[in-house]
Amino acid sequence: MATRKKAKGQGKAKRKKARVSKSTRRSTAKKAKTIRKKVARKAPVRAAPPKKAGPTGTIATKPRPTTERFPKAPAPSGLAQRVSSEQRIGVVTHYFSHLSVATIKLEPGMTLRIGDVIHIHGHTTDFTQRVESLEVNHAPVTEVRPKDDFGLKVIEHAREHDGVFKVRS
Numbered sequence: 001m002a003t004r005k006k007a008k009g010q011g012k013a014k015r016k017k018a019r020v021s022k023s024t025r026r027s028t029a030k031k032a033k034t035i036r037k038k039v040a041r042k043a044p045v046r047a048a049p050p051k052k053a054g055p056t057g058t059i060a061t062k063p064r065p066t067t068e069r070f071p072k073a074p075a076p077s078g079l080a081q082r083v084s085s086e087q088r089i090g091v092v093t094h095y096f097s098h099l100s101v102a103t104i105k106l107e108p109g110m111t112l113r114i115g116d117v118i119h120i121h122g123h124t125t126d127f128t129q130r131v132e133s134l135e136v137n138h139a140p141v142t143e144v145r146p147k148d149d150f151g152l153k154v155i156e157h158a159r160e161h162d163g164v165f166k167v168r169s
Helices: 022-028 077-085
Strands: 086-096 101-106 117-121 126-130 134-136 139-141 150-153 163-167
Touching (some): 086 117
Antiparallel strands (some): 086 163, 101 150, 134 150
16 A cells, blocks of 8 residues: 655645734724613603592591491302202212323212213313213223223313212203
């Protein structure tokens, strides 16, 4: 194999820097800029409206009873309505968000069928839907009983410990 010898004395030519005079160096140096703060504009001062002349003495009033000072809040009508038209049938035990499926544990003596209207209510959950899909061990069924471990397709996000109510029609 043939090797090539380096030429002696001929390397890369170094560039010489041009000399800069002091006067040129001063003019090209960056000048320091003075920074001025922006002053916020003040809102124009408006004169206060003239005060009306009124009685100089204060009038004593009788203290009102506490029932007048703090009126009672009306009873929530939604709670009374839910008790009369809905029956608690179970509790959400788990929610699978990627499938929108809730697993529900039914209370003893309760059944759930396709076509029933249910109301799922919790701390941040509150929606009503018709039961359209029930599955036990990945097999579709039409009715479930308390001992069945089943999944229910839901239309909104349900959380664990949310109550499940059957709406009476």
